[in-house]
Amino acid sequence: MSKSKSPAACPCGGPSLAACCGPYIDGAALPQTAEALMRSRYSAYSLGIEPYLQATWHPSTRPQEAIIRSDEKLQWLGLEVKSALRLRQRKVENEDFVEFVARFRVNGRGQRLHEVSRFLREPSPEGLRWFYVDGTFPE
Known part of the structure; x- marks a missing residue:
């Protein structure tokens, strides 16, 4: 396997952080x-970027304590998006759901998180913005 300089x-x-989630995490784009928000939040978890996680969590459900624990040896290994389900049947244009499986290791032990996340799109100073609200666990 040859090393790539990309x-x-x-x-x-x-493809790359700069061409994918980076502009969202840096605040250059919404x-x-x-x-896209769910993917960028996964990237922020992977990179340990607490301020982005706080800013993109809906104020009604945002935890008061730190989201990322410095004492936890956590390594994110991969993300699989199973589905993005906009509920067109109901007249809810500013609510959406994304089902995903994230693989990670805690203190060297492999685990997986299977979640259906709920998102709301609301006005913000930057314009309409998606926020993570909560999730359910299908397993």
């Missing part, structure tokens, strides 16, 4: 879909 892939699986 930028490292984005943690969410995209994710236009709930799936």
Whole structure:
């Protein structure tokens, strides 16, 4: 296997951080879909970027304590988006759901998180913006 000089892939699986989640995490752009927000939040978890996680968590459900624990040896290994389900049947244009499986290791032990996340799109000073609200666990 030869070493490539191209930028490292984005943690969410995209081509590179700069071409994928980086502009969202840096505040240069807003994710236009709930799936893009979910992917950027996964990348922020992978990179340990607490301020982005706080800023993209809906104020009604945002934890008061730190989201990322410095004492936890956590390594994110991969993301699989199973589906992005906009509920067109109901007249809810500013709510969306994304089902995903994230693989990670805690203190060296492999685990997986299977979640259906709920997102709301609301006005913000930057314009309409998606926020993570909560999730359910299908397993």
